[in-house]
Amino acid sequence: MSYFGNISKAFSTIATGMKITFRHFKNARKPDGIFTTQYPHKAVPLPKFSRQQLHNRIEDCIGCMKCANACPVSCIYIETVKAPAGTLSDTSNGQKRRLYLTRYDIDMAKCMFCALCTYPCPTECITINSDFNFIKFERKDLLYKFSDYSPEQVEQIKQEAKLREQQEAAEKIAKAKAAAEAKLKAETEAKAKAEVPQVEAKTEEVKAEQKPETKE
Amino acid sequence: MDNILVWTMISILVMVGLVSVVGIISIYLERKVSAFMQDRLGPMEVGFGSLANAIIGKKTFKEGRIGLAQSLADGLKLLQKEDIVPKGADVFLFKLAPMIVFGGTFAAFAALPLAEYFVPADINIGLFYILAISSFGVTGILMAGWASNNKWGLLGALRSTAQMVSYEIPIGVSLISIVMICGTLSLKEMVLAQSGWFWNWHLFGAISHNGAIGIVLLPVMFINFLIYFTCSLAETNRAPFDIPEAESELVAGYHTEYTGMRFAIFFLAEYGAIFVGNAIAVTLFLGGWNSGIPMLDEANIPGIAPLIFITKVFVLIFVVMWVRWTLPRLRVDQLMNLCWKYLIPFTLFTFFYVTIYKVFLT
Numbered sequence: 343m344s345y346f347g348n349i350s351k352a353f354s355t356i357a358t359g360m361k362i363t364f365r366h367f368k369n370a371r372k373p374d375g376i377f378t379t380q381y382p383h384k385a386v387p388l389p390k391f392s393r394q395q396l397h398n399r400i401e402d403c404i405g406c407m408k409c410a411n412a413c414p415v416s417c418i419y420i421e422t423v424k425a426p427a428g429t430l431s432d433t434s435n436g437q438k439r440r441l442y443l444t445r446y447d448i449d450m451a452k453c454m455f456c457a458l459c460t461y462p463c464p465t466e467c468i469t470i471n472s473d474f475n476f477i478k479f480e481r482k483d484l485l486y487k488f489s490d491y492s493p494e495q496v497e498q499i500k501q502e503a504k505l506r507e508q509q510e511a512a513e514k515i516a517k518a519k520a521a522a523e524a525k526l527k528a529e530t531e532a533k534a535k536a537e538v539p540q541v542e543a544k545t546e547e548v549k550a551e552q553k554p555e556t557k558e
Numbered sequence: 559m560d561n562i563l564v565w566t567m568i569s570i571l572v573m574v575g576l577v578s579v580v581g582i583i584s585i586y587l588e589r590k591v592s593a594f595m596q597d598r599l600g601p602m603e604v605g606f607g608s609l610a611n612a613i614i615g616k617k618t619f620k621e622g623r624i625g626l627a628q629s630l631a632d633g634l635k636l637l638q639k640e641d642i643v644p645k646g647a648d649v650f651l652f653k654l655a656p657m658i659v660f661g662g663t664f665a666a667f668a669a670l671p672l673a674e675y676f677v678p679a680d681i682n683i684g685l686f687y688i689l690a691i692s693s694f695g696v697t698g699i700l701m702a703g704w705a706s707n708n709k710w711g712l713l714g715a716l717r718s719t720a721q722m723v724s725y726e727i728p729i730g731v732s733l734i735s736i737v738m739i740c741g742t743l744s745l746k747e748m749v750l751a752q753s754g755w756f757w758n759w760h761l762f763g764a765i766s767h768n769g770a771i772g773i774v775l776l777p778v779m780f781i782n783f784l785i786y787f788t789c790s791l792a793e794t795n796r797a798p799f800d801i802p803e804a805e806s807e808l809v810a811g812y813h814t815e816y817t818g819m820r821f822a823i824f825f826l827a828e829y830g831a832i833f834v835g836n837a838i839a840v841t842l843f844l845g846g847w848n849s850g851i852p853m854l855d856e857a858n859i860p861g862i863a864p865l866i867f868i869t870k871v872f873v874l875i876f877v878v879m880w881v882r883w884t885l886p887r888l889r890v891d892q893l894m895n896l897c898w899k900y901l902i903p904f905t906l907f908t909f910f911y912v913t914i915y916k917v918f919l920t
């Protein structure tokens with residue numbers, strides 16, 4: 343390109359570029375001229391089914407472990423303790439709750455937001471919502487604890503369950519003992535009945551044995 | 559006489575404030591202009607009220623804020639930052655460098671003619687003084703790059719020096735044309751020569767000096783102005799000539815290692831230098847404090863002359879920003895190419911043109 347051609351090209355390209363930026367500068371005053379959303383104050387609504395944060399309505403959870411089994415990364419931790427019948431209220435859709443949920447933790451740091459855990463739930467208590475703003479300063483804070491028992495209560499529940507278990511075991515043993523005793527009794531009675539003819543047979547045998555000896 | 563002395567005192571004080579105020583305003587403008595050109599909003603959160611509240615430890619938000627106090631808040635933040643001197647740095651030079659850079663810019667402010675009685679230092683070689691003292695900053699930049707013991711810093715400083723030294727030549731030559739026409743180096747007299755209607759400005763030739771025949775200088779003066787403007791971009795390390803600070807290649811160039819207030823001083827000095835560069839353009843080519851309409855100048859409204867001057871400078875600063883957010887950065891060889899093959903021949907041409915005009919037509 344020639345020397346002056348270079349210069350004219352420089353001018354024309356600069357003018358083109360400057361025109362474009364000035365147009366944007368001017369359009370900044372129009373409502374659709376600016377693309378910034380001032381986030382914390384205004385937010386673009388998320389799609390209706392966007393998957394962000396898991397929530398569990400713990401009063402409806404029956405502790406069936408279906409969600410924990412469905413999770414591909416195993417980030418739901420459930421521990422349950424058997425409850426005596428009638429102590430826990432029913433769920434909102436009428437299912438019986440028979441287990442104390444002593445632990446129901448979801449590790450959101452491991453979760454990959456697939457929502458696979460929400461489908462198998464029989465009571466529809468585990469849900470995924472659109473609340474994406476759950477930044478934490480420490481990783482351990484991302485372990486969400488949904489169980490509504492305090493550690494002391496958990497301890498108490500466990501101990502009560504243990505006591506109940508022991509009681510049941512003791513009852514069982516007692517029952518078994520009684521059953522065994524009854525069995526023994528029945529057996530001895532039967533034996534006693536059968537013993538009498540046996541003795542007679544024996545004496546006959548003895549007699550029969552002795553007889554050939556005497557013949558010789 | 560007393561009157562002039564008082565005015566001089568006041569103007570010196572005003573200048574001291576002006577440097578930092580100009581820096582703060584230009585930084586704010588830069589952020590807003592760049593934001594609007596990229597379809598963004600720029601600073602929106604920090605108004606003066608919320609800044610005051612933040613200082614006493616309260617968080618507030620009000621609708622409709624446009625972030626006017628953002629630069630001030632940034633300055634406050636930088637004041638509190640740790641002042642780090644890197645291991646292996648030349649401590650003395652490292653600490654001296656920002657002061658030299660800022661000193662060069664500040665000293666240049668002293669000779670700017672804001673109004674007829676508003677020249678802090680009215681020296682008869684004003685233009686020469688400003689050119690000399692603002693080139694002084696190169697020393698500080700080289701010092702900063704060398705002393706920080708950092709390869710990015712050193713590369714930036716080298717590039718900056720090469721660039722500034724070569725762009726001094728077209729600047730000097732293009733300004734000599736004006737000096738030839740005016741026959742003086744005093745900035746104040748140059749502005750006085752451009753009073754009256756706007757066609758008296760040197761951008762449109764030399765009409766105020768030689769009457770209608772001065773119009774033959776119009777094309778060369780336009781070229782001169784363009785060349786001066788381009789070179790002042792390069793002198794102040796602005797895009798598209800920002801290779802000394804090239805963010806994507808050199809981190810931050812010569813001030814890579816600087817933190818806190820020292821960094822802020824470099825920043826202020828940079829914007830101060832932009833102001834000085836454009837103030838010279840306004841003084842020499844665009845009539846300085848003259849509004850271009852004699853009735854307005856003769857109305858003698860107090861304070862209007864400096865206002866006109868500063869408005870003109872800020873219009874030019876807007877153009878500088880506009881250029882920055884439009885054009886991509888030049889490569890080093892392109893930079894030297896532009897200077898030596900295009901700008902210098904053209905300035906020499908205009909220089910001879912003006913010489914011939916001066917000798918044969920007046």
Ligand code: SF4
Pocket residue numbers: 396412413414415416417418448452453454455456457458459460
């Ligand atoms: S969303 Fe997916 S990864 Fe997260 S807990 Fe549920 S099943 Fe597991």
Ligand code: SF4
Pocket residue numbers: 398402403404405406407408409410420462463464465466467468
């Ligand atoms: S599937 Fe539903 S009811 Fe079962 S343990 Fe998980 S959350 Fe609870």
